[in-house]
Amino acid sequence: MQATQTITPDLSKWVRSPRVSIDFRESYGLDLLAAPYGGRPQFKLMPKYLVNGDGEEVVVQFNLTFEDGRMLPNWEELLFTPLGSVPPTLSGKLPPWNPENAPIYSKMLDPLIVELYRNDTNLQRLDANIPLFLDHSPESRRQLTIDRVRMVFLEDVVDAPNPNFVLLVFSYLDGYKVMQNGAGGGPPER
Amino acid sequence: MPTGRALCIGVDTAASPGGLAEADACALADVARQQGFCSSTLLLGPEATIDRVRSRLRAAAAESQAGDLFLIAFSGHGGRKPVHAPRPGADGASSSTLRGVWVLYDGSLDDAAMHAELAAFRPGVRILVISDSCNGGVPGQAIDAVPERAHHARIAASVLVLSACSPERFADGPGMPAHFTTALLRAWHDGGRALDHRRFYEKVAAEMPAYQRPTYYWVGMPDARFEAQAPFTI
Numbered sequence: 044m045q046a047t048q049t050i051t052p053d054l055s056k057w058v059r060s061p062r063v064s065i066d067f068r069e070s071y072g073l074d075l076l077a078a079p080y081g082g083r084p085q086f087k088l089m090p091k092y093l094v095n096g097d098g099e100e101v102v103v104q105f106n107l108t109f110e111d112g113r114m115l116p117n118w119e120e121l122l123f124t125p126l127g128s129v130p131p132t133l134s135g136k137l138p139p140w141n142p143e144n145a146p147i148y149s150k151m152l153d154p155l156i157v158e159l160y161r162n163d164t165n166l167q168r169l170d171a172n173i174p175l176f177l178d179h180s181p182e183s184r185r186q187l188t189i190d191r192v193r194m195v196f197l198e199d200v201v202d203a204p205n206p207n208f209v210l211l212v213f214s215y216l217d218g219y220k221v222m223q224n225g226a227g228g229g230p231p232e233r
Numbered sequence: 234m235p236t237g238r239a240l241c242i243g244v245d246t247a248a249s250p251g252g253l254a255e256a257d258a259c260a261l262a263d264v265a266r267q268q269g270f271c272s273s274t275l276l277l278g279p280e281a282t283i284d285r286v287r288s289r290l291r292a293a294a295a296e297s298q299a300g301d302l303f304l305i306a307f308s309g310h311g312g313r314k315p316v317h318a319p320r321p322g323a324d325g326a327s328s329s330t331l332r333g334v335w336v337l338y339d340g341s342l343d344d345a346a347m348h349a350e351l352a353a354f355r356p357g358v359r360i361l362v363i364s365d366s367c368n369g370g371v372p373g374q375a376i377d378a379v380p381e382r383a384h385h386a387r388i389a390a391s392v393l394v395l396s397a398c399s400p401e402r403f404a405d406g407p408g409m410p411a412h413f414t415t416a417l418l419r420a421w422h423d424g425g426r427a428l429d430h431r432r433f434y435e436k437v438a439a440e441m442p443a444y445q446r447p448t449y450y451w452v453g454m455p456d457a458r459f460e461a462q463a464p465f466t467i
Contacts, residue, residue, distance in 0.1 A: 069331070070312035145315035153314075153340045160246035160310075160336070179403045180411070180444040214246055214310070220406030222367050224246065224310050224336065 052125040052167060054090075054102045056196050056207075060231035061088045061105075063209045066140045067148045071225030075175065075190070075213065080112035084227075088123065088169075105169060123169035123194065131155055131166045131195040131210075139203040140229070152210060156226045159193045159212040169194040172216060179221055188218035196231065205230045235300040237270035237467035240289050244281045244309035244338055252278075253407035257308035257365055257414040264421065265304055268465040281309075282339045283346075290350040297390075299357025302467050308414055310336035311366030313401065314343060333368035333400060351453065354390035359459045361430075362394040365413040369400035369448055388453030393460065395434055396448045404445065411445035413437075421464070429461045 065076050065084040078084045088105040095101050107114075107121040133151055138144045158164055171192045177183040190213040197208040209231045214224035243258030255277040265273040274289055293303050313331040334341035354360060397404035397413035405411035420436040428436060434449040441447060 069314050073313065073331075143317075146317050149314045157246075157336060157338065157340050177403065180405070180442065182410070215406070220409045220412075221403045222310050222365075222406050223403050224312060 052128075054105075054125055056198065056231075057088055057105060057169070058090055058102055060196075060207060060233055061090075062086075062232045063088070064229045064232070065211075065227050066229040067145060067152075068227040069145075069149055069225065071213070071223040072211070072227035073225070075115065075117070075173075075225055076211065076227035077115060078113050079115060082113075083229075085109060085113045086118060091122075107171070117173050117175050121171045121173055121192070123171045123192075125168070126170050127165045127167045129165045129167060131168070131197060133197060133200045136202045137200055137208065139201065152226065152228070155195070155210060156212050159195065159210075160214050160224060164193075166195060173213065177219060177221055177223070179219075183219045183221060186219040188221070189216045190214060191216040201230070203230075205232065207231050235302060235467050236296075236298075237265065237268065237302045237304070237465075238293050238297065239265035239270050239273040239304040239306070240276070240286070240293060241265070241273065241304070241306040242276045242281050242286060242309070242335075242337070243307075244278060244336065246310055246336065254308040254365075257407070258306060260414065260418055261304070261306040261308075261363060264418070264465055269467055270302075270304070279338050281337050283337050283342055286337060286342060287346065287350055291353060294350065294353035294355075294358075297354055297358045299355055300359075302359045302361065302465075303354070304361050304363070304465065306363040306365075307335050308365040311364075311368040311404070312336055312341060313368055314341060316343070316345070331401070335364075335366060348388065349386070351388045351390065351392055352386035354388070356389040356454065358390040359456065360390050360392040360453075361464065362392060362396075363414075363417065364394060364396040365404065366397060367402070367404045369396045369398055369402065391454045391456035391459050392452040393430060393456075394448070394450050394452060395430075395437070396450075398445050399448055402445065410442045413441070413445075413447060416440035416447075426463055426465075428463060430464055431460060433464050 086109040090102040091104040092100045093103045105123045173190050173192050192213045194211045199206045210228040212226045241258040241262040243255035245254045262273045262275050312334045314334045316332050332344050334343045417437050425433045
């Protein structure tokens with residue numbers, strides 16, 4: 044008889060490094076991952092706990108929060124749920140962040156980004172849905188669009204003192220149909 | 234006698250569920266078949282990998298002779314990716330700028346890769362690109378303007394691009410007023426088959442709302458005879 048295997052996502056790395064700063068951005072990430080008052084976009088993940096059957100408090104989801112002006116209002120209190128079982132990986136190490144290295148970041152992250160666009164991905168990630176109004180047409184300014192946001196934690200992938208990297212990928216889920224998508228990411232910190 | 238070949242690509246992602254981009258590719262492949270193209274390759278969803286697209290482009294380049302027509306149609310997501318560029322006025326240092334890409338199933342096809350494939354086509358080959366994605370298509374329009382890529386082979390074929398929107402602008406998806414493939418097919422079935430390329434483009438543009446203007450441009454060698462022909466005419 045085959046034993047049933049329960050897969051519990053390991054969320055400890057998100058708990059240990061809850062503050063994420065965005066350095067690299069592309070496609071619609073240039074618009075959606077922006078700090079309204081300028082500077083580096085930055086947010087923090089606040090754990091949400093449930094008590095399990097043994098009476099232990101367990102992290103089950105994360106609420107996104109940020110200081111005023113660090114992210115667009117769409118992101119406030121976005122609730123991220125852990126999904127997937129396959130750890131995300133890169134083919135090599137990213138160089139230390141520098142705007143001149145953006146093309147290298149783009150190329151190395153590209154396979155992971157397109158994997159995260161897919162409905163059937165099984166990568167370990169945090170998922171949320173973000174509401175937005177696109178500044179594209181009279182209709183899109185009035186009609187709500189929902190993008191699916193996926194966030195993965197990449198351990199030991201940057202050749203820098205902080206070797207970890209968080210990648211955010213989002214794409215159209217529902218509402219006004221524009222063929223937009225985007226990505227961005229940066230270091231997670233304590 | 235000239236021959237027509239077609240490569241129609243449709244890639245739906247989470248952002249376009251329900252096979253809508255694939256439906257665009259199928260519709261344009263049908264037009265190619267109806268117009269007597271000898272081969273019409275459809276690459277849909279998981280079949281539309283970077284290697285497979287590039288391999289099909291290479292095969293078409295090897296087979297196509299002067300006077301032949303090759304149709305490349307893409308429906309799906311377009312993005313803006315950073316590429317190396319020289320820093321203006323300076324000391325040889327570089328920075329990055331953004332260029333359009335097509336988002337295929339396993340990665341992005343950028344303008345440099347597309348330019349390399351298009352450069353393999355013989356002079357006199359007519360290539361029609363229909364790009365239904367954000368950011369104005371990706372046939373390597375401005376790649377020769379990047380000095381570090383100036384060593385790339387020049388495109389000798391005549392590549393005419395009809396694209397859903399301008400660079401760095403969004404394209405509506407299926408079901409919306411500015412869905413490019415729908416407008417293009419409507420124009421085609423409503424008298425567009427009797428028009429030359431420029432007038433056909435103007436007819437398609439007239440079908441589109443003001444907020445999304447399609448684009449029309451040449452890559453490689455402009456060809457007045459090709460431009461004077463009706464679209465999809467071998």
